[in-house]
Amino acid sequence: MFVRAYLRGSTAEQDAQRARQQLVDFAGQHNVPIASWYVENASGASANRIELRRLLEDAHPGDVILVEAIDRLSRLDRDDWRELRAQLDAKGLRVVALDLPTSHLALSPAAADDFTARVLDAVNGMMLDTLAAVARKDYEDRRRRQRQGIEKAKGEGKYQGRQKDMSKRQRIAALLQSTHADGRGYSIRDVASIIGCSTSTVKTVKRDGP
Structure with missing residues (x-):
């Protein structure tokens, strides 16, 4: 049995790595190593997710997919969820989610009993x-609430679209131009970790500026 951890952020602005330590701690409490990580920024309502596809291709019967919560794995509509469930079942995979206590038993030695x-x-x-x-x-x-809010704001002449977090972008830009004490520059992953954002956001600022 291999434990394969899946982390997902909904948008490029979210940090998909946010729950990584939680999964590491959880696996440690159950004395199982995490064999591989699959991390992406994509909507859970989309069935076309590159890292999820890669996980399903890599996995073997009996492997465990470890997630923070079921909504990290799926916000799919009924038909797409049925297709994903069929793929999980066909490959003999088990989903363990921190928010689903009954699933935790899959990491217990007793789960090996037929x-x-x-x-x-x-x-x-x-x-x-x-x-x-x-x-x-x-x-x-x-x-639906988002659409209603936008329509109301438009009706009141207040809607300006999604605004950039200029403070965050300026901090990212400053770090990208800074160096460590030994003269090394900060990597994109370093900056994302320090700021608490996705690497996609850092790449965007690096390309377009703040």
Whole structure:
């Protein structure tokens, strides 16, 4: 059994690595190493995610997909979720999510027992479907509220579109121009870690300026 961790940020402005330490700590508490990481900034409502596809291609029967929460894995609509579930089931993969306690037992030695494994699969399959549906509803509700807010702002002549965080962009630019004590410049990953943003945001500032 390999544990494959999947981290996802919804947009380029979010830090997909935010929950990395939580997953490391969780795996350590269960005495299992994380074999590989798959990190991307993409909408959970999209079925076309490069790193998720790569994970599914790399995984072997019995492997575990470790996520912070089910909504990190999916905010898919019903048909796309069914297709993803079918792929998980076909490859014999188990999903372990920090927000789904019953799934944690998949990391227990007892889960190797055939009867226990079948019971766990049945229970967690039902819970996975439920939480995936909840995640999709939350996504749709937020999108609806966002549209309503935009329409209201437009009606009042207040809508200006999404604004850049100029303070953050200026801090990123300053770090990119700075150096370590030994004269080395800060890498894109260094800057993203210090600022608490995605590497995509740092790359954008590096390319376009603040």
